[in-house]
Amino acid sequence: MDSTNAYLPPWRRLWLHALLVIVLFFLLAPVLVVVPMSFSASNYLEFPPREWSLRWYGTFFGSSEWLHATRTSLIVAGLTTLLATPLGVAAAAALSRSRITTAQILKGVFLLPQVVPVIILGIGVFFLYIRLGLVNSLPGIVMAHTALALPFVVVTTLSGLKTFDHNLEIAAQSLGAHPVRAFLGITLPRIKLSVLAGALFAFITSLDEVVISLFIAGGDNTLLTKKMFLSLRDQLDPTIAAVSSILIVMSIVGVFIFMVAAGPGKDGRRP
Amino acid sequence: MTLPLNARLLSVLEARNRAELALMVLPGLMIVALVIVPAIWLGILSFSVDGVPSLAHYQRMIDNSSYAAIFLTTFQLAGLVTAITVLVGYPATYAITLLPPRLSALALACVAIPFWTSLLVRTYAWMVILQRNGILNGWLLDAGLIERPLRMSNSFFGTTIGMVHIMLPFFIFPLYASMRSIDGNLTRAAYSLGATPTRAFFDVFLPLSKQGLIAGALLTFVLCLGFYVTPQLLGGGNVTTLSIKIQQNVIVYADWGAASALAVVLVVIVGLMLVASRLLGGRGTD
Secondary structure: OHHHHOOOOHHHHHHHHHHHHHHHHHHHHHHHHHHHHHOEOOOOOOOOOOOEOOHHHHHHHHOHHHHHHHHHHHHHHHHHHHHHHHHHHHHHHHHHHOOHHHHHHHHHHHHHHHHOOHHHHHHHHHHHHHHHOOOOOHHHHHHHHHHHHHHHHHHHHHHHHHOOOHHHHHHHHHOOOOHHHHHHHHHHHHOHHHHHHHHHHHHHHHHHOOHHHHHHOOHHHOOHHHHHHHHHHHOOOHHHHHHHHHHHHHHHHHHHHHHHHHOOOOOOOOO | OOOOHHHHHHHHHHHHHHHHHHHHHHHHHHHHHHHHHHHHHHHHHOOEEOOEEOOHHHHHHHHOHHHHHHHHHHHHHHHHHHHHHHHHHHHHHHHHHHOOHHHHHHHHHHHHHHHHOOHHHHHHHHHHHHOOOOHHHHHHHHOOOOOOOOOOOOOHHHHHHHHHHHHHHHHHHHHHHHHHOOOHHHHHHHHHOOOOHHHHHHHHHHHHHHHHHHHHHHHHHHHHHOOOHHHHHHHOOOOOOHHHHHHHHHHOOOOHHHHHHHHHHHHHHHHHHHHHHHHOOOOOOO
């Protein structure tokens, strides 16, 4: 790769690299602004803060409403991950075995929630839940988030299975292993990384989901993102900077746990 | 007595075919119940008024000029965001491929951080940066570049910035993978045959990365058509996209027929674009 470009004089690369630096700065700017601002002592948003304090975190941890919404969001994201991961892995395992044409069509079905604009999923689920009495209920929210997260698990697991030799599993089964045992003992350890990546995607998808939650996650089960969205429409309260920083840290911790689980040498691979 | 090996294998393979179906039942039901059934239900609803078959909801889209404005806004926004994302993202991705491995890993990590950050958090950050008494206006005023604060949030401009920020990682990651798969010897051959760097780029590298570029651009455009949160918050009521109108029809007017008709139109457009992107050789949503 590099020797290719040795032919390019340095000044030709300069504008490209300058552009890259600007783009990377643009991409990082929101994170670079939100986190410091959450430690501001001021009543209004200022950057960089003149005085530092933890008062906005104090407001957050002192508010039962914010804490309740955070707890609900974490519970929903956890349950969604627990539900979407096995379902997605099962679907991917079946898809990777199927004959080409049917698998393509069925794969399309499983990827639907990723392709359909989320507002349409939102009104569809809302319309259904009104009739089923599931609006604002925990099971309803978890099911909707699971449907949304399913494609991520299916895609990552399928990419792991692409390099897996199915004959290994067939061999185990022909030697008398129960299909479930053959899958758990032979296949799963070899695609562990992809499954973990899928689970991480599922967790973060649920944690970050706004649009569907706006329709179906109110009342006692108001999610953190919905509460944030609604308060953002009214005012730019610095408490939200604190909430945002907590969400950023949660995502980073999630990715970090994945990296550790993935082990050294695999970190170049994007989940 | 155990079965001979062949027979045992055969029975295993048959069992696997049955298992295939069983494995798909639960996840499949989930998608059918939560996505497909409501979609079909709403689709049928869009073709009737008070239970009587009618095209009134679609007729209104044509007759009422406010709908034309909504379609125009949605497409302008998607088009502009896609254009900026491509014009900025393509050279930036190319620059990443030119970097030595350590630096390119660092650059990719910088792209990954916003990718993993909540969309709502990023939109909030842009609201803070772009608002009237926000960070950017403050800096521009201090630098003496402007005399009065610019109106950047609650506008089409702010929405565009926020959406470009969300789309860039989606565009850069797959394009980077496709650029990395291009054989570096080909450009080198062009140089050795006397091509200038510009010529080598336009005659060799660009055509080879064209597929990834087109697929990425189409995917960006399609995703932009469905945006709700960013135009709602950064548009501040001044940018009404299809998604916002659909939400309003449901929540404010409780007019499911009108919302469904718009949803049907949106799904058809998105579907056609995805088919087009597949036909042009790109892989839909990977």
